[in-house]
Amino acid sequence: MSETIDLTGFRAETRAWLEAHCPPEMRLPVTSEDDTCWGGRNATYQSVAQRQWLQRMGEKGWTVPTWPREYGGGGLSADEAKVLAQEMRALGCRMPLASFGIWMLGPALLKFGTEAQKREHMPKIARGEIRWCQGYSEPNAGSDLASLATRADDQGDHFIVNGQKIWTSYADKADWIFCLVRTDGAAKKHTGISFVLFDMTTPGVTTKPILLISGKSPFCETFFDNVRVEKHNLVGKAGGGWDVAKYLLTHEREMIGAIGDRAMPKPMGQLAATLVGTDEQGRLADPLLRAQIAEFEIDEAAFRATMERFGDMAKAKQAHPAYSSMLKYYGAELNKRRHELAMSAGGSDALEWESERSREGFAARTWLRTKGNSIEGGTSEVQLNVIAKRILELPGA
Numbered sequence: 001m002s003e004t005i006d007l008t009g010f011r012a013e014t015r016a017w018l019e020a021h022c023p024p025e026m027r028l029p030v031t032s033e034d035d036t037c038w039g040g041r042n043a044t045y046q047s048v049a050q051r052q053w054l055q056r057m058g059e060k061g062w063t064v065p066t067w068p069r070e071y072g073g074g075g076l077s078a079d080e081a082k083v084l085a086q087e088m089r090a091l092g093c094r095m096p097l098a099s100f101g102i103w104m105l106g107p108a109l110l111k112f113g114t115e116a117q118k119r120e121h122m123p124k125i126a127r128g129e130i131r132w133c134q135g136y137s138e139p140n141a142g143s144d145l146a147s148l149a150t151r152a153d154d155q156g157d158h159f160i161v162n163g164q165k166i167w168t169s170y171a172d173k174a175d176w177i178f179c180l181v182r183t184d185g186a187a188k189k190h191t192g193i194s195f196v197l198f199d200m201t202t203p204g205v206t207t208k209p210i211l212l213i214s215g216k217s218p219f220c221e222t223f224f225d226n227v228r229v230e231k232h233n234l235v236g237k238a239g240g241g242w243d244v245a246k247y248l249l250t251h252e253r254e255m256i257g258a259i260g261d262r263a264m265p266k267p268m269g270q271l272a273a274t275l276v277g278t279d280e281q282g283r284l285a286d287p288l289l290r291a292q293i294a295e296f297e298i299d300e301a302a303f304r305a306t307m308e309r310f311g312d313m314a315k316a317k318q319a320h321p322a323y324s325s326m327l328k329y330y331g332a333e334l335n336k337r338r339h340e341l342a343m344s345a346g347g348s349d350a351l352e353w354e355s356e357r358s359r360e361g362f363a364a365r366t367w368l369r370t371k372g373n374s375i376e377g378g379t380s381e382v383q384l385n386v387i388a389k390r391i392l393e394l395p396g397a
């Protein structure tokens, strides 16, 4: 389908703006998690260019292109945002900001937040000034999240929160937390839950990093000991937190499903060719690996097309809410396959903890990290249950 005149003009303006404002260093692939910009009060920038890129995109509202301008967004239509994404990809521009505020909390605030909450929190998310973490899981509430036991006792104008969260990604680096708490212990388990926001520097909040097999420690145990949370930081109704939590999870799952989209600096076949070499016909030298990569790249292309189709359906308000489970399930499994293949292509060199090769995306650490893709945001088994029940409507599911 040909593009409308408006969109063609927007594309030309966007390309020109990106060419003028995206620093050359920000057009090179991200090579490690340390290279990712997370913003926040204590943000560390790898370079001046990284800081500039965030600042410029934040000022334009293009860290969150479709959010309304009054909340720090770019006010773009879905079609314009697609053009922006295409032009960024064509130029190799990095995402200026990685953010749980953008991927998870922002959409939930837009739907459930008060006007004051939107104006307070969304512009700071858009500009990368405040970094958020997610306080959902507890030692006895993972897949069965509604069993959560962290308590928030009503004290009139505020709550007092006590309890423990676990697997809270980057809790030790985050400025604020969006958190599920039980405000009514007598109600049925899904209806006694509320969704609250609070500053991680509030007295009574402590974090303890959990060291992982990859040698890094992205997540923490998070403890709340008589933490005061003002009532104006309740999102949605008291006891209505489950609806907010579920809505936020659909956004988290879509984000995780799309994780592979930015996983590798080059197509897998090209990356593998640099490692295993090519035959006299220019094909990947190892025929078995060649077949596996071809199969993978076909599946990857099909998945990308499916994501785009679901995006268009969401725009037309025709998407089933459980589609996010399909995207999450397939995207997570595909990303694990991607990194298994990358390790096969890298051979024993890929087992090195730190190496030049790891700069090309063939890294043992990254491979180990992908194991978590089918757990975070709800496990693959749980997504399959949701698909069986809500999409396939299987009896007994």
Ligand SMILES: Cc1cc2nc3c(=O)[nH]c(=O)nc-3n(C[C@H](O)[C@H](O)[C@H](O)COP(=O)(O)OP(=O)(O)OC[C@H]3O[C@@H](n4cnc5c(N)ncnc54)[C@H](O)[C@@H]3O)c2cc1C
Pocket (backbone or CB within 6 Å): 133, 134, 135, 136, 137, 138, 141, 142, 143, 144, 165, 166, 167, 168, 169, 170, 219, 372, 373, 375, 376, 377, 378, 379, 380, 381, 382, 385
């Ligand atoms: C990388 C990563 C980042 C994370 N970040 C965060 C974060 O920032 N904030 C946060 O709150 N949480 C976070 N989590 C936690 C994550 O949400 C939980 O690990 C996940 O929901 C699973 O819960 P669990 O670990 O308690 O496993 P369990 O629920 O105990 O599950 C154990 C196993 O049983 C299976 N299982 C459970 N129930 C069923 C069922 N009904 N049917 C079939 N199989 C079932 C599961 O699939 C799994 O294989 C993160 C996890 C990872 C891996």
